[in-house]
Amino acid sequence: MNAMTYSTALASGRIHLANVRQRSLLTAHVRMLVVLLLFALTAAACLLRIAVLGLFDAAPRGASMAELLLPSRGELVDRNGVPLARAFPAYALWYNPEALGARAPLVRSPAEVARALADVFPDLDEAEVHRRLAAGKPGYLRRRVLPEEANRIHALGEPALEFPREPDRYYPQGSLAAHVLGFVAADGHGRVGMEQVFEKQLTDPALRGTPIALSLDMRVQGALEDELGRGMLETQAIGAAGIVLDVDSGEILAMASLPSFNPNRPDQAVNRLVFNKVTNQVYELGSTFKPLTVAAAIDAGVITDFAKRYSATPFQVQGFTIRDSHPLGASLNAPESLIHSSNIVTAHIADELGAERMKQTMIALGMNERPYLELPGRGFPLFPRDKKWARITNMTVSYGHGIAVTPLHLASAYATMVNGGIWRPATLEKLGPGEAPKGRRVFKASTSARMRQLLRMISVYGTGRKANAPGFRIGGKTGSAEKPGAGGGYNKSSVVATFAAAFPMDRPRYVIIAMLDEPKGTAAASGQRTAAWNAAPVVGRVVPRIGPLLGVVPDDTRDIDLSDLAPLIPGGRE
Numbered sequence: 001m002n003a004m005t006y007s008t009a010l011a012s013g014r015i016h017l018a019n020v021r022q023r024s025l026l027t028a029h030v031r032m033l034v035v036l037l038l039f040a041l042t043a044a045a046c047l048l049r050i051a052v053l054g055l056f057d058a059a060p061r062g063a064s065m066a067e068l069l070l071p072s073r074g075e076l077v078d079r080n081g082v083p084l085a086r087a088f089p090a091y092a093l094w095y096n097p098e099a100l101g102a103r104a105p106l107v108r109s110p111a112e113v114a115r116a117l118a119d120v121f122p123d124l125d126e127a128e129v130h131r132r133l134a135a136g137k138p139g140y141l142r143r144r145v146l147p148e149e150a151n152r153i154h155a156l157g158e159p160a161l162e163f164p165r166e167p168d169r170y171y172p173q174g175s176l177a178a179h180v181l182g183f184v185a186a187d188g189h190g191r192v193g194m195e196q197v198f199e200k201q202l203t204d205p206a207l208r209g210t211p212i213a214l215s216l217d218m219r220v221q222g223a224l225e226d227e228l229g230r231g232m233l234e235t236q237a238i239g240a241a242g243i244v245l246d247v248d249s250g251e252i253l254a255m256a257s258l259p260s261f262n263p264n265r266p267d268q269a270v271n272r273l274v275f276n277k278v279t280n281q282v283y284e285l286g287s288t289f290k291p292l293t294v295a296a297a298i299d300a301g302v303i304t305d306f307a308k309r310y311s312a313t314p315f316q317v318q319g320f321t322i323r324d325s326h327p328l329g330a331s332l333n334a335p336e337s338l339i340h341s342s343n344i345v346t347a348h349i350a351d352e353l354g355a356e357r358m359k360q361t362m363i364a365l366g367m368n369e370r371p372y373l374e375l376p377g378r379g380f381p382l383f384p385r386d387k388k389w390a391r392i393t394n395m396t397v398s399y400g401h402g403i404a405v406t407p408l409h410l411a412s413a414y415a416t417m418v419n420g421g422i423w424r425p426a427t428l429e430k431l432g433p434g435e436a437p438k439g440r441r442v443f444k445a446s447t448s449a450r451m452r453q454l455l456r457m458i459s460v461y462g463t464g465r466k467a468n469a470p471g472f473r474i475g476g477k478t479g480s481a482e483k484p485g486a487g488g489g490y491n492k493s494s495v496v497a498t499f500a501a502a503f504p505m506d507r508p509r510y511v512i513i514a515m516l517d518e519p520k521g522t523a524a525a526s527g528q529r530t531a532a533w534n535a536a537p538v539v540g541r542v543v544p545r546i547g548p549l550l551g552v553v554p555d556d557t558r559d560i561d562l563s564d565l566a567p568l569i570p571g572g573r574e
Helices: 003-055 065-069 110-120 126-135 147-154 199-203 218-235 286-299 334-340 343-353 355-364 391-398 407-418 445-461 535-546
Strands: 083-095 139-145 165-170 239-246 252-258 309-311 315-317 320-322 331-333 475-484 490-503 510-517
Touching: 083 147, 110 126, 110 147, 126 139, 139 147, 218 239, 218 252, 218 510, 218 535, 239 407, 239 535, 286 334, 286 343, 286 355, 286 391, 286 407, 286 445, 286 475, 286 490, 309 343, 315 391, 320 343, 320 391, 331 334, 334 343, 334 445, 343 355, 343 391, 355 391, 407 445, 407 490, 407 510, 445 475, 445 490, 475 535, 490 535, 510 535
Parallel strands: none
Antiparallel strands: 083 139, 083 165, 239 252, 239 510, 309 331, 315 320, 475 490, 490 510
16 A cells, blocks of 8 residues: 555544544434433423412421321310320221232131131121121221230231221220210211310310310219119119209209210210210109299299198199199198199199299290200200190199200209209300309299208108208209100100209209109119109219219208298198
8 A cells, every 4th residue: 555545544534533423422412402401391390380389289288296296186074184085096907808919818717717806806796707708898897906906816817907007086984974975986077975066176286285174073973873873773764864063153063864875886876875865855854843833933922921821632724633643631831832742732823823924934944945055966845835825734834744854954944943043054164263154033032042941841851851861951852754655645654753953952052963764663662663762862872972072061060941931841840
């Protein structure tokens, strides 16, 4: 190769290398531009998303550490801070047939697993669980599982049985005050009681950290439920109801409806036991209305002479015969009519009072409308709706027939009768000093003072003697009313027995109502079905248990002065 040829070839190679380098640089530049373009598009998309969120979407609120530490639902406590309802994380038992990624859900047979679960949970429906396991459909087998129960199930070695942790509601006092508290259903919402009433406050992050204090005193609640349950058992009653009410503030310290239910088992709570006999059910409460009639007559000036005697002979009005359960003599004065519980004399007093004044007294006592209370379930009274009451209506209402109200209505009326004459709405919220509602005046203070004497006389000399716990100065009135029959009229074999009382009568602080539904004439009640033999003894046992807890100490040296009325009744001078 000559020099010229070599030079030409060398130049051609250099040109080729230069072209290759240029192409490589161009490719690198293009790739860099593509990468930069992708970054630019990504950045633009991010900026666009940020702009959309900032301009159009509400930004998600971050939870603070304090909020994360709050319970999922606020606490309910009694007036002394005793916990009544708490939220806590709990195990549930979940059946997941695809736990291993394939539909081969159980190591053992469904029958074996169902049997093993029934050993852990004796109340479990083994046949139903067997059916669900065999069907292979996921779902809850149990909504609440204790840690020791979870350990026993885990030892079975079944991967399809899982234990998710979920917020749950726990009631430390069990069934105590269940009708007041209600329960939290599987959907996380409160039902029936104060759980439903305070749903918003209990779930609001701004409020749920502060417990809600109810007016209840669980010591009083326990004593009331215990003695009502004993009364039910001794008389074979089908149900019972009771209430303890502060006469000056309207606060409810205890409210019981038996039989009760367990709010810790919401799956079993939706049944007839959830029905609250104190606030939901209306009853003809019989002779407990007689003191209200006498109070209205005293207030209106119809009764001024307590020695005045009224005929106690049965008489007819508009085709109806008004009579007493047994003959009480030819005549009785007003104190005797209450002590011996005379329908006849009470009807005469109501007749003198007049239907319009009786009706207005009942309206002033709230007997014509649902009881004032926070609970969602409140029964509407069966109140005579005639614009002008007939003479017979006035008379029958005077002794508690022809009108049906809840035990809560009666408790508020008795509080009015003994607290100086002021009606106030009842409440289940704890009230602070000076927070009691003003209320409305129904009776004069002088009428209230006289009724305290008369109610005390019933417990000392009359049908309420079995409630007369020594030293506690209890006063009250029995009521035994036949229940309406299915075909009309009254069922003489079924009664509602009630004792409505207050204590201590020299300075009343609390009203207590005890009611037994269809008590039988058992040996414990000396074969009697009337309130004097079954409901009154319940109050006589409850008051000594709760009095000292509430600052009412038994004192045999004190009592209300009965010196001006005692001479009007046989044996009253003793």
